[in-house]
Amino acid sequence: MAMNNDTPQHGGNLQQAAQTYGIPHSDWLDLSTGIAPFPWPVPPVPAEVWQRLPEQNGELEQAALNYYGSTALPVPGSQWAIQQLPTLFATSRVLIAQESYEEYRFWWQQQGHNVETFNALPDATQLRERDIVIVINPNNPTAQKYSLQRLQQLANELQQKGGWLIVDEAFMDATPEYSLLPSLQPEQNIVVLRSLGKFFGLAGIRTGFVLGNTCIQTTLQSKLGPWAISHPAQWIATQALADTHWHVAQRQRLLRASTHLQSLLVEYFSPDTLTAAPLFVSVKLDSDTTAQRWQQSLARHGIWIRRFPHWNRLRFGIADDTGLQRLASTLRLMDQ
Ligand SMILES: Cc1ncc(COP(=O)(O)O)c(C=O)c1O
Incomplete structure (x- = not known):
């Protein structure tokens, strides 16, 4: 399978879009990420939280334990763990979906591992000794969901061969019924990122948080140093994780927004090209030229979406009501 060796690109690059299209930063509707457009409402941060070093009082860890139902190591973004994990394993064959969050391929290759891609999860006959399989569930950017049963089976098969399963659940919070967390055993060969x-x-x-295998958590902890997560970040994260009413409302908001976005996009793209996760809708096109045409046309109207040139794919992050109306009227205008 062809491997892309470029440095990973990311959405959220409005500065670049503003320069390319000559539209001020503040006039853009940014749908190029999978970040919820209605965030947890951060209250004013007390002066002493800005001023004082964060002390390890266990509050964040407890909030995370309550929210995830499993011991979780707080880290400065799950990206930090993505970069660290390849350093913890001897040179391995690492298997990951062909279309996936590119940071994995990049960092595992940087560390000298052999990264191979799959279209469907490998079965027992395809696994070798000490393989590492990385699954993003739901996958970014394809929105593919993997069944819990299949992932557990894969983890067992890997365990028998001394291998590991890494599951990135960065987009899982709105659909906790698909999460591996409730079934995690501390000594199992599974690492979950949130x-x-x-x-x-x-x-x-x-x-972000690292869950699953305790040895991996302990090793990563020893690499963190004393104040890896800023005091304001810890203060905010602790409260956001504990706000259970908001979690319920956010799930409903996201599922509704994703459904509305799908209903709009299906007017312009064939249904079999669309896949949806609660935080984004993904469109597979016939060529990158078509994908580029869509991206450029929307960008001329100040709407920034993510294009994946190697995969003929576009990704629309979900929008709030105002954003969705703007997208709807722009698509209508472009269609005339
Ligand atoms: C699948 C996936 N995992 C992890 C990350 C990193 O997220 P963060 O470092 O903000 O926790 C991203 C960011 O886009 C992502 O798409």
Whole structure:
């Protein structure tokens, strides 16, 4: 399978879009990320939280334990863990979906591992000794969901061969019924990553969590140093994780917004090209030229979406009501 060796690109690059299209930063509707457009409402941060070093009082860890139902190591964004994990394993064959969050391929290759891609999860006959399989569930950018049963079976098969399963659940919060967390055993060969950037809309506080295997958590902890997560980030994360009423309302808001976005996009793209997750809708096109035409046309109207040139794919992040109306009227205008 062809491997893309470029440095990973990301959405949220409004500065670049503003320069390319000559539209001021503030006039854009940014749908290029999978970050919730209605974030957890951050209250004013007390002066002493800005001023004082964060002390390890266990409050964040307890809030995370309550929310995830499993011991979680707080890290400065799940991206930090994505970069660290390849350093913990001897050179391995690493398997990951062909279309997936590119940071994995990049960092595992940087560390000298052999990264191979799959279209469907490998079965027992395809696994070798000490393989590492990375699954993003739901996958970014394809929105594919993997069944719990299949992932557990894969983890067992890997365990027998001394391998590991890494599951990135950065986009899982709105659909906890698909999460591996309730079935995690501390000694199992599974690592799960979670993020406060997507569902909570708090990408700026750079806070994520590593769950699953205890040895991996302990090793990663020893690499963190004393104040890896800022005091304001810890203060905000602790409260956001504990706000159970908001979690319920946010799930409903996201599922509704995703449904509305799908209903709109299906007017312009064939239904079999659309796949949806609660935080984004993904469109597979016949060529990158078509994808580029859509991206450029929307960008001329100040709407920024994500294009994946190697995969002929576009990704629309969900919008609030105002954003959705703007997208709807722009698409109508472009269609004339
Ligand atoms: C699948 C996936 N995992 C992890 C991350 C990193 O998120 P963060 O470092 O903000 O927790 C991203 C960011 O886009 C992502 O798409």
